Amino acid sequence: MMQNLSMHVLDIASNSVRAEATDLHIIMINSTCKDLISIEVIDNGKGMDEEMIQRVQDPFFTSRTTRRIGLGIPFFKELAEACNGSFELESQVNVGTRIYVSMQKSHWDTPPLGDLGDAVVLVWCQKETNHIHFDYKTDANQFSFDSDEIKAILGDEVSVCEAEIMMWCKDYINQQIQVCEEEQV
């Protein structure tokens, strides 16, 4: 169902937006030396209490009213388990949430990265007033995307959700990721 990692990024970060976060930090590590890929999403949303933290890891729980089964977090946890990695979920009510998944990079079941630029920009466009920071790290390189930097250039008249801006941001992020990967060889 979720063919690549960018789908999980989009999904998990969408939870943050729905939890009224205004500040989202997405960190992706892609390390050949450590044979590790990890995804971490940190937000300042409304958070969850202890009981909720336990319950959301069960696929038959959701706070939604439209549907009884929540899928996002259980899928993400399953990914870690299938790929010889680990899963961490920390949250505090009215403070925020941190969710982390690691995978063994060389594991057969570890999915490809997918379109990360697209995922980051789509999350931003769910609420364009949010601040989004995306870090991508390899063994030798690092790239940071910060929504404030883009907003400073765009000003108030043009929204990031306008087609040409969205597409540019996606391509920009993907290109920078490519650069991080290429310079390693």
Added chain:
Amino acid sequence: MKSLADLQALREQAKKRLEMREGDADYRIVVGMATCGIAAGARPVLNTLVEEVAKHGYSCTVTQTGCIGMCTLEPIVEVYDKAGQKTTYVLMDPDKAVRMLESHIRDGKILDECTIASVRK
């Protein structure tokens, strides 16, 4: 290589396009982007809508929403007209999205073959 400087030129381009679209948009398009929608392929549908609307200058906005509540019919796209009247399109893909825009947004004719009414028959 893209650099942040390119963005200034694009900003001007977007501004021009927005100035031509005077007043409020005629339609509001909403795409369901919960886990079920994303897994069913809502991303390419959303991207197609955004790109085609800009390309043809259609008078509508495109936004995302969470779970619409009918997971088996995802990707779901809702179109609201100025009066708030809603048309629900189900099991969408990029090709259907293009046809829906041409029919509904450009020509004002609901694309019956893709609406929820067509699958419930």
